[in-house]
């Protein structure tokens with residue numbers, strides 16, 4: 099049985115920290131699931147760290163579904179959350195419902211995430227009413243980088259901070275089971291965490307959130323283009339991969355790979371027959 103939204107909400111009440119990571123493929127999801135991470139997000143960060151887009155904006159429903167299915171196949175206990183891409187939930191409630199349902203029905207996810215607060219609250223309410231758990235996402239919402247003028251800290255002025263708090267309250271009221279707080283000052287994240295009853299999951303939002311989320315490529319050091327300030331590299335996979343690839347290249351060129359160990363033998367008499 100996979101982890102449920104009730105268990106996630108109970109973790110906040112018990113003061114247990116909630117860990118969430120992104121995953122985009124079967125093999126990685128399997129490792130994350132086996133490590134006991136309760137929440138796996140198939141983030142639209144897929145666009146940048148896997149597909150090589152400049153932002154998350156070009157990511158499509160079809161791309162998200164393709165990767166969500168792979169992550170679901172690799173997991174048994176984690177809740178898999180599908181990230182609704184740009185403009186798949188803004189135009190109308192019907193659109194939002196239709197696309198959220200695709201994540202659950204076609205993708206096999208157990209919940210969806212979408213960006214925005216007050217402006218998307220009505221859509222969140224309808225999706226939840228139809229039985230689909232929703233995770234909110236406020237603060238620096240990467241689908242709005244053109245509006246923000248880049249990947250900038252949000253909620254720094256009194257008005258901006260009040261707006262982030264208002265967004266959190268709107269999401270809670272609409273029925274979101276948890277809320278991602280991205281790149282907001284740590285003291286603001288602490289206040290929001292105290293004021294809402296649903297768990298807050300921080301990324302670049304300080305230690306006081308109920309949980310933390312990171313893009314897996316950032317913590318593994320497998321995405322070389324840039325490392326966000328909020329990320330800690332627990333490994334440097336790009337160096338390991340580069341070394342392995344170079345060694346393979348050298349061995350193929352030198353004729354030292356493959357060896358007998360990596361090859362199959364053949365029956366001697368058949369060989370003799372063929373050689374005639």
Ligand code: KIV
Pocket residue numbers: 120139140141142143144181235278280301311312313
């Ligand atoms: O797309 C993503 O990976 C995200 C997380 C950073 C929260 O939205």
